[in-house]
Amino acid sequence: xxxxxxxxxxxxKASFLCxxxxxxxxxxxxxxxxxxxxxxxxxxxxxxATADVAVAYKPNIAFYESLGAKGWESLHKTLEYIPKxxxxxxxxxxxxxxxxxxxxxxxxxxxxxxxxxxxAPYMGxxxxxxxLEFEGKWVILLxxxxxxxxxxxxxxxxxxxxxxxxxxxxKSQTWGTPDNLMYVVGAxxxxxxxxxxxxxxxxxxxxxxxxxxxxxxxxxxxFGMNEQCGLLVNSSRGIxxxxxxxxxxxxxxxxxxxxxxxxxxLLDHYL
Amino acid sequence: xxxxxxxxxxxxKASFLCxxxxxxxxxxxxxxxxxxxxxxxxxxxxxxATADVAVAYKPNIAFYESLGAKGWESLHKTLEYIPKxxxxxxxxxxxxxxxxxxxxxxxxxxxxxxxxxxxAPYMGxxxxxxxLEFEGKWVILLxxxxxxxxxxxxxxxxxxxxxxxxxxxxKSQTWGTPDNLMYVVGAxxxxxxxxxxxxxxxxxxxxxxxxxxxxxxxxxxxFGMNEQCGLLVNSSRGIxxxxxxxxxxxxxxxxxxxxxxxxxxLLDHYL
Numbered sequence: 001x002x003x004x005x006x007x008x009x010x011x012x013k014a015s016f017l018c019x020x021x022x023x024x025x026x027x028x029x030x031x032x033x034x035x036x037x038x039x040x041x042x043x044x045x046x047x048x049a050t051a052d053v054a055v056a057y058k059p060n061i062a063f064y065e066s067l068g069a070k071g072w073e074s075l076h077k078t079l080e081y082i083p084k085x086x087x088x089x090x091x092x093x094x095x096x097x098x099x100x101x102x103x104x105x106x107x108x109x110x111x112x113x114x115x116x117x118x119x120a121p122y123m124g125x126x127x128x129x130x131x132l133e134f135e136g137k138w139v140i141l142l143x144x145x146x147x148x149x150x151x152x153x154x155x156x157x158x159x160x161x162x163x164x165x166x167x168x169x170x171k172s173q174t175w176g177t178p179d180n181l182m183y184v185v186g187a188x189x190x191x192x193x194x195x196x197x198x199x200x201x202x203x204x205x206x207x208x209x210x211x212x213x214x215x216x217x218x219x220x221x222x223f224g225m226n227e228q229c230g231l232l233v234n235s236s237r238g239i240x241x242x243x244x245x246x247x248x249x250x251x252x253x254x255x256x257x258x259x260x261x262x263x264x265x266l267l268d269h270y271l
Numbered sequence: 272x273x274x275x276x277x278x279x280x281x282x283x284k285a286s287f288l289c290x291x292x293x294x295x296x297x298x299x300x301x302x303x304x305x306x307x308x309x310x311x312x313x314x315x316x317x318x319x320a321t322a323d324v325a326v327a328y329k330p331n332i333a334f335y336e337s338l339g340a341k342g343w344e345s346l347h348k349t350l351e352y353i354p355k356x357x358x359x360x361x362x363x364x365x366x367x368x369x370x371x372x373x374x375x376x377x378x379x380x381x382x383x384x385x386x387x388x389x390x391a392p393y394m395g396x397x398x399x400x401x402x403l404e405f406e407g408k409w410v411i412l413l414x415x416x417x418x419x420x421x422x423x424x425x426x427x428x429x430x431x432x433x434x435x436x437x438x439x440x441x442k443s444q445t446w447g448t449p450d451n452l453m454y455v456v457g458a459x460x461x462x463x464x465x466x467x468x469x470x471x472x473x474x475x476x477x478x479x480x481x482x483x484x485x486x487x488x489x490x491x492x493x494f495g496m497n498e499q500c501g502l503l504v505n506s507s508r509g510i511x512x513x514x515x516x517x518x519x520x521x522x523x524x525x526x527x528x529x530x531x532x533x534x535x536x537l538l539d540h541y542l
Contacts, residue, residue, distance in 0.1 A: 062374035072340040103333035124420020147368040149395020159428040
């Protein structure tokens with residue numbers, strides 16, 4: 001999927017919402033446990049309920065992997081069920097030496113047909129490049145995350161006085177372009193998003209941490225939006241677990257729509 | 272498995288060899304493709320042929336994941352087949368926010384029964400700690416790798432004049448101990464191994480990059496060995512793909528034994 005296609009979808013739906021499919025067998029509504037594949041059944045109903053307001057779906061791979069071969073099958077089915085015009089993110093945070101990253105790329109881009117994958121930068125160029133070689137596919141590189149541990153290494157000051165994540169942003173732009181490389185940018189503080197935006201003006205950011213993890217959507221838009229929106233804002237728990245009754249899909253839709261309406265206002269204001 | 276148990280095995284076998292199970296359907300001997308599960312059949316024969324000279328097996332998870340649900344099953348069967356007194360490493364390089372890392376820990380330590388997993392440090396404490404909470408299990412944290420991209424960020428100089436990987440070594444020792452935390456340390460240069468050893472005197476190192484990836488076993492022992500050996504040296508391709516004929520297991524054994532004999536000499540010399 002091209003950058004232009006992502007932007008078109010954002011305009012059509014007046015939304016930059018990514019729905020995180022962190023589907024946990026212990027958290028889904030009881031009545032679904034009777035289904036042949038409860039995880040897929042849950043995802044299917046969430047997708048049906050939100051596909052007109054979401055521009056991206058992001059299955060968190062750990063949730064599927066923790067169920068072994070069965071989880072892997074639920075993931076495959078989920079991915080096949082997502083409408084082809086909606087952007088898909090494998091939130092896998094992979095990264096290994098070249099020939100191993102190439103295998104992960106094959107797994108997520110060929111065996112499955114994800115549009116993008118989140119990648120960790122620590123092992124450098126040959127851990128990232130194999131993912132960039134796939135035409136029409138995207139790397140979403142960890143730059144600045146919003147979890148507690150992000151303060152341990154990401155913000156460490158380098159000898160040139162700049163934090164480490166600046167170097168990740170700068171160096172990685174010699175590997176990929178705004179047409180095949182996005183960044184994960186945490187949403188806890190607006191000024192941090194502005195800082196990343198100044199270093200990567202054209203790139204799309206995948207922003208977790210709005211909603212349950214704190215972080216204001218208004219700040220994200222104010223400090224992070226560029227001419228093509230440049231934002232995919234994720235919400236997982238706030239949407240998919242808003243209601244644990246048989247009405248879960250309806251409630252999920254309401255929550256997604258609330259975010260979409262707020263996003264519409266922000267798009268109208270800033271674009 | 273405890274540190275003492277690992278050391279006892281090293282002494283008993285006079286070996287610190289880890290065999291990497293980077294099992295690729297495109298590289299295994301043709302005649303195995305007739306088997307119901309060629310990947311498992313290959314691993315089974317490699318394990319049978321090397322179990323008395325190897326102290327650890329390290330399946331590279333990407334190779335299994337790239338085959339989807341079927342690969343996942345081959346991995347399960349392989350892990351169950353490895354004798355319980357041999358240390359097992361899930362070479363997965365995971366690392367995510369706390370609740371997601373907890374799920375990966377569940378996948379590799381509970382759903383499967385790996386003794387250890389390789390973890391990437393970029394997201395900091397809450398991405399690593401969930402793995403450390405499992406009694407008797409190990410984190411093997413990426414410190415200094417030997418691939419080309421290791422020069423991009425790992426060796427970047429911080430404001431205190433020390434390279435970034437020093438900070439990873441130092442900070443992570445406030446999270447784990449030599450009894451549940453090892454480090455991945457690349458083997459391309461002996462003096463680098465000495466540098467890491469000075470910062471982590473008691474910890475075990477998992478050393479890839481001996482053999483096919485270059486790096487001398489003698490240097491690794493000279494600069495990296497501690498009182499409990501403190502080394503698990505991995506060889507993958509040099510052993511498992513030494514021979515593509517029907518004799519592959521026999522040749523793999525010969526190659527593994529060659530390394531073990533060299534290791535015995537080094538253990539006799541340095542311990």
